[in-house]
Amino acid sequence: MPAPRRYRTSASPLGRTDAAAPWTLVLAGGEGVRLADYVERRFGHRTPKQYCNLLGDRSMLEHTLDRLATLVPASRTLAVIGTHHAAVAAPQLAGRAHHVFRQPGSRDTGVALYVALAMIRRASPHAIVTVTPADHFVRPAAAYVAQVSRVQALAARDRERVFVVGVRPTEPDPDLGYLALGAMRRDGTRAVDGFVEKPARGVATQLVRNGALWNTMVTCASATALWELAREANPAFAGLLDALLPLVNTPDEDDAIESLYRAVPGISFSKDLLERAPGRLAAFPLAGVDWSDWGKAERVETGIARERRRAAIAAAASPSPRASAVAS
Helix, strand or coil: CCCCCCCEEECCCCCCCCCCCEEEEEEECCCCCCCHHHHHHHHCCCCCHHHCCCECCECHHHHHHHHHCCCCCHHHEEEEECCCCHHHHHHHHCCCCCEEEECCCCCHHHHHHHHHHHHHHHHCCCCEEEEEECCCEEECHHHHHHHHHHHHHHHHHCCCCEEEEEECCCCCCCCCEEEEEEEECCCCCEEEEEEEECCCHHHHHHHHHCCCEEEEEEEEEEHHHHHHHHHHHCHHHHHHHHHHHHHCCCCCHHHHHHHHHHHCCCCCHHHHHHHHCHHHEEEEECCCCEEECCCCHHHHHHHHHHHHHHHHHHHHHCCCHHHHHHHC
């Protein structure tokens, strides 16, 4: 019996298929530093926000997985978690993500994403992959999922493009990334003239005036398109990924992952990859969806207050059980 892997666990086989199957890649490896004090005040412990029930009786991670489960089954869902997240993450991932990659160390979003992508690409070379953070608030879920489904279909038709979901800014926030929009494309998306990650407030203000979108980091593309994006933006990193790929799902997988993590100091998916290859991107503007990354305590509190008002209004508008019985 083979020894258990140190970094990847799989509840179902990571078997190779040539089908262009859809996959979901959920990034849940962040340490939640910006919200750490808020989480500790509210819950009494410093758990990363994606594992906390900030709203309702499910965590942000569980909300994310449950939304996308309507599009992609758990057997083709891979979650990335932090080095020390397994105990808190495992109960939330059970039945929702059959494949889990526990990072050997913190190397920012780009390294984690692409090691996980190598696992997906090894199993399904022609996969359409939806990359999503695990800690964002969206409402209504049905409208969001319908639009993600549209982006998946676009990525399946245009297998050389990386489609990034954006939203109209409500303010010039310097903590977010911005997609500077170019010409309208025939498929209804927009070309991306530039990608600016966490600009100064003055630059953010100008970007908003010029119609730029916030980057949600929700991305849909073929596995090949994402791989070629890395090759254009960072050829040295892509070379390390090429060396890793044939070793995935072999007895050498763990050693290969450790070797790559030793070789790479850290790569941001947004700043070090997307920002360097805007010509490969297309922007899809979300419509009719309330989105927030809930990266600040005030955003969380504002979002919770808004949801409570909506619930109160809905309750007031609903007929009482007695009235319903009479009406029926």
